[in-house]
Amino acid sequence: MAINRMFRTCPMTGLKVHEPAEALIKANAVAAVIFLLVGGILALMVTLTRWQVIHLLPPDWFYLVLTGHGLNMLVFWIIFFEIAVLYFASSILLGCRLAAPRVAWAAFGLMVMGGVINNYAVFRGDSSVMFTSYAPMGAHPTFYLGLILFAVGALVACFVFFGTLVVGKEEKTFNGSIPLVTFGAVTAAIIAVFTIASGAIILIPTFLWSVGLVDHIDSLMYRTVWWAFGHSSQQINVAAHISIWYAIAAIVFGAKAMSERVSRTAFLLYILFLQLASAHHLLVDPGLTSNWKIFNTSYAMYLAVLASMVHGLTVPGAIEIAQRKRGFTKGLFEWLRKAPWSNPVFSGMFMSLLGFGFLGGISGVIMGTEQLNIIIHNTIYVPGHFHATVVLGTTLAFMAITYFVIPAIFRRELSFPRMAQWQPYVFALGMTFLSLFMMGAGTLGVPRRHWDITFAGNPLAHEFPGTAHLMMALAAIGGILAVVGGTMYLLVVVHSVFLGKRIETPGFQRVRVVDGYAPRPTRPAAAALQGHGGTASWSAPGTFVLAMVFLTSFVLYYFINWKYLSTVWPLK
Amino acid sequence: MSAIQPPEHRIWWKEPIEPIEITWIVIAFVWCIFMFLMMPYWHVFGKQNLANEAYRTTPEVYTAKAQAMVDKFTIREETDQKIPVVKPPAGSDVYLIARLWQWWPMLELEAGQTYRLHLMSMDWLHGFSLQPENINIQVHPGYEHILTVQPTKAGTFSIICNEYCGINHHTMVSRLYVVDKK
Numbered sequence: 082m083a084i085n086r087m088f089r090t091c092p093m094t095g096l097k098v099h100e101p102a103e104a105l106i107k108a109n110a111v112a113a114v115i116f117l118l119v120g121g122i123l124a125l126m127v128t129l130t131r132w133q134v135i136h137l138l139p140p141d142w143f144y145l146v147l148t149g150h151g152l153n154m155l156v157f158w159i160i161f162f163e164i165a166v167l168y169f170a171s172s173i174l175l176g177c178r179l180a181a182p183r184v185a186w187a188a189f190g191l192m193v194m195g196g197v198i199n200n201y202a203v204f205r206g207d208s209s210v211m212f213t214s215y216a217p218m219g220a221h222p223t224f225y226l227g228l229i230l231f232a233v234g235a236l237v238a239c240f241v242f243f244g245t246l247v248v249g250k251e252e253k254t255f256n257g258s259i260p261l262v263t264f265g266a267v268t269a270a271i272i273a274v275f276t277i278a279s280g281a282i283i284l285i286p287t288f289l290w291s292v293g294l295v296d297h298i299d300s301l302m303y304r305t306v307w308w309a310f311g312h313s314s315q316q317i318n319v320a321a322h323i324s325i326w327y328a329i330a331a332i333v334f335g336a337k338a339m340s341e342r343v344s345r346t347a348f349l350l351y352i353l354f355l356q357l358a359s360a361h362h363l364l365v366d367p368g369l370t371s372n373w374k375i376f377n378t379s380y381a382m383y384l385a386v387l388a389s390m391v392h393g394l395t396v397p398g399a400i401e402i403a404q405r406k407r408g409f410t411k412g413l414f415e416w417l418r419k420a421p422w423s424n425p426v427f428s429g430m431f432m433s434l435l436g437f438g439f440l441g442g443i444s445g446v447i448m449g450t451e452q453l454n455i456i457i458h459n460t461i462y463v464p465g466h467f468h469a470t471v472v473l474g475t476t477l478a479f480m481a482i483t484y485f486v487i488p489a490i491f492r493r494e495l496s497f498p499r500m501a502q503w504q505p506y507v508f509a510l511g512m513t514f515l516s517l518f519m520m521g522a523g524t525l526g527v528p529r530r531h532w533d534i535t536f537a538g539n540p541l542a543h544e545f546p547g548t549a550h551l552m553m554a555l556a557a558i559g560g561i562l563a564v565v566g567g568t569m570y571l572l573v574v575v576h577s578v579f580l581g582k583r584i585e586t587p588g589f590q591r592v593r594v595v596d597g598y599a600p601r602p603t604r605p606a607a608a609a610l611q612g613h614g615g616t617a618s619w620s621a622p623g624t625f626v627l628a629m630v631f632l633t634s635f636v637l638y639y640f641i642n643w644k645y646l647s648t649v650w651p652l653k
Numbered sequence: 654m655s656a657i658q659p660p661e662h663r664i665w666w667k668e669p670i671e672p673i674e675i676t677w678i679v680i681a682f683v684w685c686i687f688m689f690l691m692m693p694y695w696h697v698f699g700k701q702n703l704a705n706e707a708y709r710t711t712p713e714v715y716t717a718k719a720q721a722m723v724d725k726f727t728i729r730e731e732t733d734q735k736i737p738v739v740k741p742p743a744g745s746d747v748y749l750i751a752r753l754w755q756w757w758p759m760l761e762l763e764a765g766q767t768y769r770l771h772l773m774s775m776d777w778l779h780g781f782s783l784q785p786e787n788i789n790i791q792v793h794p795g796y797e798h799i800l801t802v803q804p805t806k807a808g809t810f811s812i813i814c815n816e817y818c819g820i821n822h823h824t825m826v827s828r829l830y831v832v833d834k835k
Contacts, residue, residue: 141820174657211817217794218777218819257663261656300778300793331655338656341665343674366791367707367772367798375692383685390681395674399656451692452701458789459780459815526787528780528815532823540732541826543784543811618672625673632684639688643695649786651700651767651803 086178092586093489094332097254100591101182102172102245106165106490108189110483113161114574116196117476120153121567128515128560131553133535140532144209147530149200151212155314155471156231157196162479163269163321164192164238169490170266170324171245177254180244188237195231198223211530213311216287216298225288229281236277239270261338261345262331265324268348273317275356279309301368308359316355318471319389320348322433322478326396329430329478332485333421336403339395339620347395350388364454374451386446393438394628397431398621405620413623429481429505436473436509440516441466443635453642456649462523465556469516472563477509480570487574493581501573508566514559522552524645703790706799712775715797719748723758731759731828738830746771746799749812751779751792753819756812756827763834767803780816783829789815804831 087100126146129137138146172179179185201223202208208220246267249255259267283306289295327344330336338344360377363369397417404416421427444466448457457463484501487493495501527534527549534553536542619625662668696702727737737758741747743766750757752775762768772781772792779792790798814825 140823144817144820144822209820215778215816255659257659258665260658261660299795301796304778304791327656331657335655337661339671339674340668341660342668343670343678344656345666363791365703365789367793367796368709370705371696371703375689379685379689379692383689386688387678387681387685391674391678394677398671398673446688450688452695452699452703455701455703455789456787458791459782460787460789524787526782526784528782528813530817530822531815534823536823536826539824539826541811541828543813543826546785620671621673625677628677632680636684643691646701647699649701649788650783650805652788653700653702653704653801 084178085182087591088176088178089591091489096173096489097176098490099172099178101185102168102179103490105179105182105185105189106168106173106486108186109161109165109168110486110490111578112189112193112196113158113165113479114571116153116157116161117567118571119200120150120158121564121571123147123150123153124560124567125564126150128557128564130532132557133533133550134554135557136533141206141209143532144211144530145203145206148209148211149203152199152203153196154476155212156228157199159318159471159475159479160231160235160314161192161196163273163317164188164235165486166321166325166479166482167238167242167266167270168245169486170263170328171242171249174260174263175245175249175255177245177249177252180241180248185238185241188234188241191234191237192231193234195227195229195234197227198230199227202227213307214287215300215307216290216303217300219291222288222291225284225291229284229288232277232280232284235273239273239277242266242270258341261341262324262328264345265320265327265348268351269317269320269324271352272313272320272355276310276313276317279306279313279359283307283310301363301366304363304366305359305369308362309356312358312362313356315467315471316351316358316385318475319355320351322437322475323348323389323392323396325478325482326392326430326434327399329426329481329485330396330400330403333424333427333430334400334403336399339398339402343391344395347388347391350384354385354388361449361454364449364451365458371451378449378451383446386442389438389442390628393434393442393631394624396434397627398624401621401624413626416623423502425484425501425505426481428502429477429484429509432505432509433474433477433481436469436477436513436516437475438631439634440513441470441474443638444520445470446635447639447642450642453646455652456642456646457523459529460523461519461527461529461553461556464529465516465519465521465523468512468519473509473512473516477505477512480508481505483570483574487577487581488584491578491581492584492586493577494584495573496576496581497573500569504566504569504573506566507569508563511559511562511564511566515556515563516559518552518556518559522549522556525549525552527553704800708797708799709795710773710797711795712773715748715771715773716750716775718746718771719750719758722746722748727758728761736827741768744768749773749781750775751781751814751825752776754814754821754825756814756825759828759830761830761832762802762804764804764807764831765834767801770800770802772798772800777818778816779814779818779825782813782815784811784813786810791816807831807833 088097202221208224210220357377409416740761746769748771774794781790810829812827
């Protein structure tokens with residue numbers, strides 16, 4: 082069977098686009114957006130139920146909808162999009178053909194099937210076990226089966242990605258090392274393989290238990306292994322969205338990493354240390370020693386946190402240097418003030434960076450500290466934190482890159498450009514509200530995954546302070562705003578992709594490549610551009626000031642939490 | 654050469670690092686080590702730490718111990734369900750059962766005294782959340798978790814379940830009384 086070696090040259094970027102890769106990127110991105118739509122509708126219902134004044138759903142529906150919201154967003158939307166990112170970062174950035182497109186289609190089919198089957202299980206009503214599905218609470222067998230099929234599909238897609246790297250190397254479509262963004266994608270894919278393996282170790286026995294072939298699942302074992310899957314999958318997101326930050330800095334500003342060595346080492350630290358993640362979900366569990374908790378939860382002395390702090394400096398630093406080269410050199414922040422804030426690709430990316438760092442990153446380290454976890458565990462602080470990391474961080478970065486992908490890959494102009502321009506702001510503002518007020522309510526003890534914090538009709542009802550109810554209402558308003566932002570995104574994306582104006586390219590080329598070799602690199606081997614690595618000057622002072630502001634907030638908030646902890650009942 | 658293209662120099666790992674980066678890495682690393690050391694520090698000098706004490710056991714054995722405590726130290730019953738309120742002596746072992754969808758029994762403790770509080774679930778996972786103190790502990794079936802607690806002030810506290818445990822999860826709430834020493 083002949084290998085499809087048809088490419089087109091992208092007039093926007095000059096990239097060589099392999100036709101099957103392009104089709105697969107489209108398919109995965111469309112599937113992602115469909116699951117985002119489902120998850121978004123469920124998000125609105127969750128928000129309107131937890132706002133006690135409205136209290137939309139009855140309890141059975143609330144727990145069902147919350148389960149569906151978690152799965153559709155955290156698993157299906159994000160991972161479909163990540164597979165599209167992997168194909169883009171390999172085939173398109175390397176200008177090589179995608180390895181085994183038919184296998185990639187099979188992977189796509191498995192993932193769609195898994196997603197649909199899992200949703201079927203949830204909407205049956207007997208699988209309202211939440212995203213975490215903690216045994217010994219059991220779901221319908223199809224719940225686990227759907228997840229397993231989806232995971233197998235995602236694993237196959239990861240291997241298509243690795244295969245594509247091999248093809249690129251073999252067919253010599255690029256010189257030297259792979260680009261930094263591809264390196265970040267490799268990081269994501271390696272973590273994904275670990276994640277999916279952990280998922281298999283826990284979900285396959287649980288599936289067998291649900292059909293009666295295994296008679297006991299230990300709850301502590303389940304939580305330990307499940308979180309190696311559940312949290313590591315969030316680390317795939319981190320690696321993926323940081324790659325997207327670098328990609329957007331490169332696309333919008335032509336920025337290059339301050340130094341390849343630092344950025345790549347930081348990615349490497351993720352591979353080495355992120356897998357210890359299951360620990361920080363188990364800080365108040367019995368049966369695990371403090372030594373185990375301290376070592377693992379700190380990701381071996383916070384080396385992965387260090388990596389994120391490094392990316393947090395090098396991405397805006399690269400942008401600052403690129404902007405300064407263009408002449409925006411006045412003061413500390415002209416480069417930032419004069420950045421293209423009306424371009425959603427940039428504004429979305431930069432707000433993703435700020436939200437992930439300031440809200441998600443700091444709160445994550447706080448709640449992942451062994452003792453501090455006592456005053457946070459399972460309160461609504463936890464979803465407050467991860468809406469900052471996964472939604473403000475990952476989802477917003479994915480939304481931002483979509484505004485580049487639509488013209489570049491779908492070859493359509495963005496519909497409703499004004500709406501697209503405002504979308505990242507509306508979404509980020511809503512999500513910031515939601516995260517902050519959830520964290521605030523969590524500090525006051527409000528539990529997560531709870532239908533009624535007024536305990537109506539219960540003789541032993543606990544009365545939360547009025548502030549807690551106020552914060553839940555404000556969080557809900559933030560949630561509604563975020564849903565509006567999400568709707569704007571869906572409108573722009575769906576309209577552009579299906580009804581948007583086609584971009585006609587004068588001199589459009591389909592490149593037929595002789596069997597055996599993809600297009601040779603057109604770039605001269607010795608680049609003429611002057612690198613800025615190695616200059617002894619203080620190249621990005623504005624970014625450094627931002628980093629110090631970040632560190633100061635981090636340190637202050639860290640000690641506020643210890644102070645708060647020191648006032649609760651002594652425990653040992 | 655931007656981040657979406659291969660590095661400019663083949664031997665990119667020998668390029669010198671920007672001074673701003675190295676400064677930040679050093680600062681961030683020092684902070685990371687500080688945060689790491691803070692946890693062992695609190696184990697030595699702080700007052701809020703979890704014990705490493707936990708045992709595997711069965712619901713039957715655990716219930717028997719809780720029942721023995723209830724038989725001995727019940728001072729009154731509350732609500733229509735006649736949940737016993739137990740006032741065990743200071744320093745003793747106190748058993749709390751978590752089950753669908755109830756905490757059993759209710760406890761009355763004295764301020765300033767220490768107690769060995771045992772927590773275990775009879776069925777699914779539950780979450781011990783003491784409000785408004787905001788102390789949150791995971792409660793597992795099959796694992797008896799023992800914490801030494803010292804209530805600091807008198808008052809009526811609530812124990813809510815903050816681990817989702819099924820359709821009536823939100824009804825799983827109880828009281829914990831702390832009284833001044835007589």
